[in-house]
Amino acid sequence: MSKLDRLDLKQLRVFQALIQEKNASKAANQLGLTQQAVSEHLKKLRDVFDDRLFLRKTNGFVPTPFAENLAIGVDKLLLEFSALLSPTVFNPETIEGTFVIAATDYAQQVVLPGLISQLRKKSPKLKIIVRDFELDKVNELMESGKVNLAIAFPDYIPDSYPIIKLFEEHHVCVTSPKASIANKTPTLAEIASYPSIIASPSRPNFKGSIDDWFKKFGLKRNVVVSAPCFSIVPMYLETTDSIAFLPSRAITSLDLIEIALEESPDSFDVIAAWHPRYNEDALQKWVVSLLKAE
Structure with missing residues (x-):
């Protein structure tokens, strides 16, 4: 039996949850599984990829370097699977889920009131989380999928991330x-x-x-x-x-x-940025389009 035959979608979702939560119990809660089921899936993943993937620490797991690299491909693959099951026409009025925005204090005052107003009017079923922009954690949060969109200043964002300029400020x-x-x-x-x-x-x-x-x-x-x-x-x-x-x-x-x-x-730019894995995500593209229209 090939490695591909031994791998299923649920195992990849368990892997993604463990990357995000760094804790088996929290990952189990996220997926609606038992902690034992998560452990079994992790055991199979380790066998398939021939890597420990996660190392135990006092209050959870630490991903191995192999797991961190693998996470990017897994996220992309799961998004593509999700797209297969999604309607071909994106409809903001019916979209559900949670969209997380990390914003500087300034952006929370100046940018987000207008954006949130638009989102509430056009996508009433979508839930929005606004969290403070954490400079030292922005890359980790966006890579793990815990933040969908960041609104800040260019110097705060990794060079590899797509960005749009919202406006110039002074x-x-x-x-x-x-x-x-x-x-x-x-x-x-x-x-x-x-x-x-x-x-x-x-x-x-x-x-x-x-x-x-x-x-x-x-x-x-x-x-x-x-x-x-x-x-x-x-x-x-x-x-x-x-x-x-x-x-x-x-x-x-x-x-x-x-x-x-x-x-x-000197003047400076105010920008919005996101992780490259979300370039083709319909919800992400729509939210960015609202910002462009502001």
């Missing part, structure tokens, strides 16, 4: 109407020395993307507060005599004053 210098610098026209040197608040959602520190821009002028910012997200910064500005550089679309309708600058910071 930072503006803002402060509270009560701040001592409000309604003034300070020099860049005065801006650099003024107490500044930054948003550092990826890693908690006192460095921001604007620092390199200031270096061009031989200046260093006086950063006094580092916040974990953009959305909280306006509240801190309200209670402190300080300034912040925030994306222009994130301050619409807020009670903030924009400070005119001698020079403008």
Whole structure:
């Protein structure tokens, strides 16, 4: 009997669940199987592929390098099988399931309200999970299928992933109407020395993307507060005599004053990205088309 004859679809689904969950019990729950059944399927998979596939650790499994490489092909194969059983015409109104979006704090404020509104109107049976964008885990989450779409900035996304540019954005210098610098026209040197608040959602520190821009002028910012997200910064500005550089679309309708600058910071792109395995997935293509139309 050939190896192909010893392999069936259920075993591949067990393999995919184990890659995603890294835990036999969780994989069993995902598939509606017993843990013993998962173990039996894993035993057959190990025999077919002549590899351990998963190594035990304290609270689950760690995939072997062979298993990690195999996962890409298995995901693609299962998607193709799924396509065979799906209607040839994609209908958003009847599509069911869950779509997971990882988005930066900024994208959650600016991009997702419009997208989620569209999804709820056009695909009412589709459930949506929005999770924070985790820079250190984005590749792992997208490769494992735990995230379908990421909305962030180009530097945050692996080069091998397909992307679309949503729009171009730029930072503006803002402060509270009560701040001592409000309604003034300070020099860049005065801006650099003024107490500044930054948003550092990826890693908690006192460095921001604007620092390199200031270096061009031989200046260093006086950063006094580092916040974990953009959305909280306006509240801190309200209670402190300080300034912040925030994306222009994130301050619409807020009670903030924009400070005119001698020079403008470099613009940057806001993008959407996904794993290459979803290039031909009908739901993925449709969601991306909604973003393009925004």
